[in-house]
Amino acid sequence: MIGELVRGPDGLRRCGWCVSAPDYVEYHDDEWGRPVLEDNKLYEKLCLEGFQSGLSWLTILRKREAFRRAFAGFVPERVARFRVRDVDRLLKDATIVRHRGKIEATIANAKGTMRAQEQYGSLRALVWSFEPSRRATRAPRRLGDIPASTAESKALSKELLRLGFRFVGPTTVYAAMQSLGLVNDHLVGCSARSACSAERKAIAP
Numbered sequence: 001m002i003g004e005l006v007r008g009p010d011g012l013r014r015c016g017w018c019v020s021a022p023d024y025v026e027y028h029d030d031e032w033g034r035p036v037l038e039d040n041k042l043y044e045k046l047c048l049e050g051f052q053s054g055l056s057w058l059t060i061l062r063k064r065e066a067f068r069r070a071f072a073g074f075v076p077e078r079v080a081r082f083r084v085r086d087v088d089r090l091l092k093d094a095t096i097v098r099h100r101g102k103i104e105a106t107i108a109n110a111k112g113t114m115r116a117q118e119q120y121g122s123l124r125a126l127v128w129s130f131e132p133s134r135r136a137t138r139a140p141r142r143l144g145d146i147p148a149s150t151a152e153s154k155a156l157s158k159e160l161l162r163l164g165f166r167f168v169g170p171t172t173v174y175a176a177m178q179s180l181g182l183v184n185d186h187l188v189g190c191s192a193r194s195a196c197s198a199e200r201k202a203i204a205p
Helices: 022-030 039-052 057-062 064-070 084-091 100-120 123-128 151-162 170-180 193-202
Strands: 005-007 013-015
Touching: 013 022, 022 057, 039 057, 039 064, 039 100, 039 123, 039 170, 057 064, 084 100, 100 123, 123 151, 151 170
Parallel strands: none
Antiparallel strands: 005 013
């Protein structure tokens, strides 16, 4: 143990929050903090972060394929056409989180994604316009250095709500910003931190 880093059997140091399960380690190493640019994936992650509210992210991660099946692959144009009968169907689906408000939010978020595309050109353009300045962002050394929300997540939350999104409060949005690569909250010394930074530098601003 070094601070809040954990050295795994492979010798790599990782953020301590991920070491409880192999699939969590894989998510941490290969996905969390890597830049996401495709609208459908951005929409999916915003919805799944909403479903995670009050639950473990590991629970959502392990149900992710079921969520994808239930919500038409998170294609906004398809989910936006869901009706009451679809909500009722999903409330009976034991493979996902059966929460009416969050299911209805996923449908609302599909419509919100389409509004973002109309007004901004893409959901990507909207979301990434709230990326904090990398020069002003200090790399966290401990979990206590990572905020629950920021000025940027509050501003993005406000705009998403204006577009009709639901379950996108500032804390949920900040969690999405972490996972989508808008911020790099891997701890200093984490084996994944430099890879995330390199991927961010490699894409157009």
